[in-house]
Amino acid sequence: MQKISKFTQKYLLSPLAISFWLPVIFMTGYFASRGMAPFGTSTILTVDLGQQYIDQFAAFKAAFLNHPSNFLYSFSNALGGDMLGEWAYYLMSPFNIIFLFVSDLHLPSAILWVTVFKFGAAGLSMAYLIHRLKLQEGHYISLFAISYPLSGWFIANDLNLLWLDTAILLPLLILALEGLLGGKKGWPYSILLALTIISNYYIAFMVVIFIVLYALWRFPQLAHKTIKIPLIFIGQSVLGAVMSAWLILPAYFQLQQGKIGHNSAWSLAFENNPLHLLIKLIPGSFDFEQMQNGQANIFISAFVLVALGAFVTNRTISYVSKLTALLLLAILILATCWAPLTLAFHGGQYPVWYPYRFSFLISFFLIFLAAWGYRPNWQPRLLTCSILFAIVTAITLYALSQLKQLSFLTNNNILIFWLLSSICLLVITAPMPHYLRLGLLGFITCISLTTNISTTLNNFSYINLSDYQTTITALKADKNKIHNDRSWYRVGQTYQRTRGDSMMEDFYGGGHFSSLMPNKMVQFYQAMGQPEGDNFVNYSNGTVLTDNLLGFKYYFSPSPQINKTEGSPQSRKTGYRADFTQYQRYAQTSTTTIFKNPQALPIAFAANQQVLQTYLNSALPIQNQARLWQALTGRKDQLISKDDFDFSQANNVNLPTTITNSQLEKKDSSQPGSLTLTFTPKTNDPYYLTLGGNLKIENFDLLINDQVITQFSSYRNTVIVNLTDHAAGQEQKLTIRLRNAASLTLSNVALYHLNQAAINQDVAQLKQHSLTITQRTENQISGHITTTTSKPVIMTSIPAAPGWQVKIDGKKVATSQVGNFLLAIKTKPGYHQVQFSYVPPYLYWGLIITLIGVIILGSQIIISRSSPRLQE
Structure with missing residues (x-):
């Protein structure tokens, strides 16, 4: 019984345990109340989580269980693309391991559990920081800690799972930084900084800016202000970056191929009304419109908001600390409305949806300051109480004046904010036993946070489980029909759940949705007459020419005689292809027909050298297709x-x-x-x-x-x-x-x-000299081919990209680009052994740099263990 009691105390009832379990319970309770799988017939999938991230999670599972080379490259990424950059942004969370143990049909349930455990982990890490820095004691630790994972940013971004890990690590990084600034060992800070960068480099970039500001704020408060401390901080920060180089250098290169090419124009303008930020302190201050173009999400619990008054009035905290803290806070707040700082925090680009993605830093710092300043015996003077009450009332009145302008505001939410804040102030000032005050403040905090959870997330609709599973089941059935064909080919679709179906079901498709979409991929799709955007491409408008050229051998298509129900292929149609009469009916499932294109070309074949001079005009897609095809064979007449x-x-x-x-x-x-x-x-x-x-x-x-x-x-x-x-x-x-x-x-x-007859003739010619593949992985293809005098070029449907290397007869050769996109190689006529291999640019350099960093880190650990002072 004693062991059970100790277990319960440590893992269920301790301040740290409660800080983990309460966010888990609250989020699970909300999801269960909405009937989300595994608790009902709905899912947690909405917006990007349902249209983009879930497919990446399926690719994570496929890489671990089926294709390890997917970590470097994948032909499921549109027509083929680098994957290390994708992993760096989407898939480096250790929580993703949970996905390995569930089928694609049940991924929504796994995502729900990953979400709630990430919320719990954020509460635990915040509690650990407050505990170790002795900002609070006892269960007051939990009172502040749970306000972090249940703050406005976390709730609004619960669907952006890939960002949460960095926010989870932030309190631990601050704790390690405090140790460094206090003259203790610095290597834990370097490790945590490296992990932070690796978890998600984008959000980590914002954290690094905050870390620099935080260090500048803390340095004047140090007991021993020597030049050595800033130098150590800089050195250990560089070491942390060095240890992440293996991932970040290749990822940065991939960003240069796409995202960085879309930098926003700088201006000195204010983007929104800063006063609206006050309204974001009200529960439920987020909806679909705010998701697209709103203010920063800075909601914190009513208790933390009132407790900030304790930081301002706490006489044990120096005026310098308070003033510099307010300056740091002012910089963060200014970044939510002033363009130069907004762009600085977002790496020079305005976010597409989900604005002010760094706003969790504001909530974190507010909670940190409140925890630092508040004491359980705090009894604010009448003037302090009056000022706090006036501030709460002013926010309430301002919110009421904006009811008609801001769609997310409701009278009920505004009233709840005023009541909870006022009652909280009353509980703090009224004489009562310590345990009663703690209980009441805990109750108010829980009401405040759960109100925000429900009123925020109720603004969104979620994908139905049967809708999701119906489409996935159809895709699985289609894939099973072609599973025995071991040749290299791509698969087209005239129905789809998302643009990432090929990643979900692990086949080579033609669509993709990613923040790292290369510009050249987008430009080629545009030139071929396919739907595209800055962050997606979709092969839904193919022709017999592009199907043949790009190797689309099979097509998944809804059967017309099947009734249209939610999630059925008929309800997911994205294209119309009357030209399937040119193809064979290969197989049938209960809801779809699989067509086979016998004229689909292999991944590489011998072509006329005219193809190397092919020019594509982005405004003339069908002419581009014909021009490119004619150049393959040297055909003179028009197609x-x-x-x-x-x-x-x-x-x-x-x-x-x-x-x-x-x-x-x-x-x-x-x-x-x-x-x-x-x-x-x-x-x-x-x-x-x-x-x-x-x-x-x-x-x-x-x-x-x-x-x-x-x-x-x-x-x-x-x-x-x-x-x-x-x-x-x-x-x-x-x-x-x-x-x-x-x-x-x-x-x-x-x-x-x-001219279909001419196309048929050309296909017959081109297939005569195809690449015979002898070995292949995702990033390496080997085989042999015979080129001729009239067709000396090895033409491929591989997207040309830095990182591809080609060896002909064992010797590395230069490559060319067709249409500024497709990989091609000039050869001498004859029989050739060919090897294509892809290694992400800068991966080897990154590994070497990281290895050097690990050696330095190891040396520091050995030295610190031999130094009694650094072990303190």
Whole structure:
């Protein structure tokens, strides 16, 4: 019984244990109340967590269990891409190990548990800091500590799991820094700094700025102010960075290929009203609109807010400490509204959604100061109480005045804020036993924090579990049908759950959604007429040309006869491919049809040297495809022909004399409007329509023979849409139906058809000299190929990128780029052994630098153990 009692006391009831368990219980309780898996039929998936991160977590599992080389490179990353940079941003959390033990169908449940345990870990690390620095004693430690993981930033970003680890490590990093500044051993600080950077370099960048400011704040307060301390701080900080070089140097290089290329313009402007930041102290001050473009999330519990008064009035804390603390706090707050500081904290770029991602630093520092200043016997004077009450009331009145302007504000939440803050002030000032005050303050804190949890997270909708599992089950069934084909190929989709389905189900696809998307990948997709953005590409608008060139051998497509239910492939359609009549029906599942493209080219083949001079015009995608294809074989005659429409009919819109780039205007804006165009194919070739980027998909419907063509949800440049195939002599009716607009510009709307017979001839030629693969992993492909006098170039569908090395007959050779994107190699005609290998740039240099850092660290540990003073 005594052992059980000690166990209960240490692991369940101690201040540190409570600081872990309360956030876990509160978050689990909320998720369970919403019926999220494993507690019900909903999931924790929403926004980026459901559309991006979950696919990365599946890739994490695949790398550990199936393909270790996925840590370096993956062809599931769009058409192929570096993965070390992706791991550095998305996947370095040790909590991700939990994902190894669940199937893809149950990943949402695993994500929920990872989320709640991360919240608990943040509470524990904060409690440990408060305990070790002796800022508080007993269960007052928990009172302050739980306010950190349940602060506004954590709740608003519970879906951004990849950022939470860095915030978890922050209190431990501060603790190690305090030891360093106090003249104790500095190597724990270096280790924790390295771990912080490795956990997520992006959020760590913000933490490093804060660490520098924190050290500048603390240095004047040190008992022994010698130049040695700042030098040690700088040296140990450099050591921490050095030990993370193996990951950060390759990741930084990948950022240069994409993200860093989009730096924002600097200005001296204020971006928002700083007074609105006060409103963020009210529970529930976050919603979908705030997620896109709102103020910083700085909510803390009512108790911590009132306890800040103790820091200001505590006479044992020097005025210098208080004034410099306020200066540091002012810098952090100014960074939430003044452009130069905002950009500085975000690495020179404005965030896309989730603004002011560093605001957990504000909450942390407020809690730290409150814990430092508050004492259980604090009895504020009447003037102090009056000032605190006036501040709370002023915030309340200001919030009430903004009710109509700010969507997240409600009368109830404002009232709760005022009541809890006022009652908290009353409990602190009223005479009562110590245990009663602690209990009441704990109760108020729990009410304050749980109110914020529910009122914030209730503003969002979440993906239904059956919806998620239905689509995943369909994808698994499709993949199983082609599993026995061990050749190298890509898989296309006309339905998808996300742009990362290929990562989720571990096949080579054509879509990806990532903050590290290379610019060249985006530009190539644009040139090929595919939907793309700064951080995503999606191969949903393929043609027979791009399918063949890029090796899309199989297609997963919804079966038309299956009813449309939530999550079914029919409900997830993202493309329309009438040209599948060119392909074979390979297999059938209960909800889908798998098509096989017998003309898909292998990953490498011999091609005409003209291909090395191919120029792509981003505004002419179908011409780019034809130009690139013709260059592969040296074909002189054209593969594409532009066609005219035979007849046009307007319904409640003007009738344009020419179609391309004309303007449609509704005559009566309250009534439906449409333009119908007809054409009659003269051949059985596939026919395609181009749609310019100004034709926003939300503004119109596109129909072929009265059937709506379902497209991907957005595009910003010209895309290609398949209309019909094998329809010679049959009149086709194309309808453009205005949806949410009174006018519509028919940007780049034009009709084309391809010469399928010529394409078939070319495929037969190109397949004669293909690469025979003898060995392959994700980052290495070996085989042999024979090039000829007319086709001396080894053409590949591998995205050219620094890091790829090619050996021909054992000798490293220079590579070329086709269309500024695809990897190609010039050779002498004849039989060749070929080896492609990928190593992330700067990985070896990073490993060497890290090894040097580890040796230095090891030396420091040995020295510190032999020095009694450094062991204190």
